[in-house]
Amino acid sequence: MSEVESGRMRVAEEVSSALAGGGAVVALESTILAHGLPPGRNRKVAASVEDAVRAAGAVPATIAVLDGRLRVGLDGADLDRVCDPDADLAKLSARDLGPALALGRDGATTIASTTLIANAAGIGVFGTGGLGGVHLPAPGQTASWDVSADLDVLGSTPVAVVCSGVKSVLDIAATIEVLETRSVPVLGYRTDTFPAFYRRESRFGVPWRVDTPASAASVVAAHRSRGPGSGVLVVNPVPAEHELDADLHDRLLAEGMARVAASDVRGGDVTPVLLEHFHTASGGASLDANEALVLDNVRVAAEIAVELAAQRPV
Template identity: 35%
Template sequence: MLQFFDYSPEVKFAMEQKKPILALESTIISHGMPYPENYETAQVVEQIVREQNVTPATIAVLDGKIKIGLTAQELQLFSCNNELYKASRRDLSFIIANEYSAGTTVAATLFCAAKAGIKLFATGGIGGVHRGDAQDISADLIEIARTPIATICAGAKAILDLPRTLEFLETMSVPIIGYRTQVLPAFYSDSTPYQLPTSVNDIPSLVKILKTHWCIDAVTGVLIANPIPAEFNIPSNEIEPIIINALHQAERNNITGKALTPFLLAEVSKLTEGKSLHANIGLIKNNALLGAQVAHAYFYS
């Protein structure tokens, strides 16, 4: 297995020195934002993590190697590559065997981070149960349920069926902890009508729950819901009609499967005249900051 993994010098040094590491996914870069915003955001996000004395480990697949951390040059080349696959966990063997390159979804990133021994992961928003009756359920939820890693996110993406996503996570026994919120945030929006089972207002309380969860030998991951900052918030009643419009566009164009989420994000960005893209950038920076703070506190407590 080790022959398929490649650690950046920065991540390798952090592991040798036993320093805290925060995993970051790469489909935000490859499929979530256009160039150059994706590259600029990735650079800033990694720097935010470093400023908390934590090492960022952006995970991706390059030429058939699972990269745990990207060098500056790799990050730049990855950001402007228009021929990247979008890899969930099921796709990794095909992509590695053929020496392709890919952005890793939440599911694939969690799988790779767990193999690397990383316990904390920050992303924008997770996948979930899609709207409608197609039974389209993101592999993100399955991987969160079976991988003992804490995922910091701004809730599930607003394009999803949020109540059914919450129900699925409850069925899979995944703890969901609101950070300074008692309701589920929905990516672009800081609140929804959906109550969370648990909330905390400070990082020590959060870390205590994480350590206890794994101390009692619970095998699931933990989802930490961190609302989008107020200055980037798009209220639900404003974004919902736009999402419905984008969903209709996807249906008319017969867009399904792994192509659906990138299409919807791009369509929503177009319909909001870029407002949703700025919100996306704002929330991933915010999640990276909280993720780094939690990683630091978890490691040193």
């Protein structure tokens, strides 16, 4: 695959050409491939996600850091490398990009770092799984200072992010409050409630609802017309047929929280422990839900990107 290189960034020619021609491009993260899915399945999902974006009429741009360069758009060999468990890719949030580039480390990008790189490359729409948020307080605490960098980056970067809300292992109410404080519009895509990743609904509403890609694109365009500022969060519930059973979900969450308390797990280690328990104790049901919602989110993101391209003045 030919590439266009500028400074520390390499953009795949297909992505660069689409952007130059005003076409629709969707950014995709690599952390879900390197750290979120088991080997073998991750490579299949990598291909399925890019296929879903193309089927909706947009160009996929999977993002990672390889060979000391920000890479925007990966070929098959690159995706093999990202999905290889022996490749030892670091998990790179926004704060980690500088060190990784300077030290020549390979890494998979999170929502925060993918958003920053997408914006730097001129990509305005990003499809992913679940947004990071405010963590629940550790046992014995009344509040948590553990807040995902995803929220601050979304609050200062004009990229539209399509996801399935935040995982129920996080503090959903506090997360929604932080989004409001950061002036991030939250759009429920065909829903009036904020989704909780594995579950289609939480007990929290969304301030705005949109029912078509065109209406979502219009909101994004209007928000951007105010000048540089925050991104837009579009929350799209997991497809109904893949929603995790409520009783199973609640049992797994309670068991996972008990395990966290018993092991004195804290900070950023809490969510991985909880999610690993979901994956193993659900018999794979949570992995199926994860894959299904990611595929649906990137489809919606691509449809919004296509509408944004069509609405752009000639």
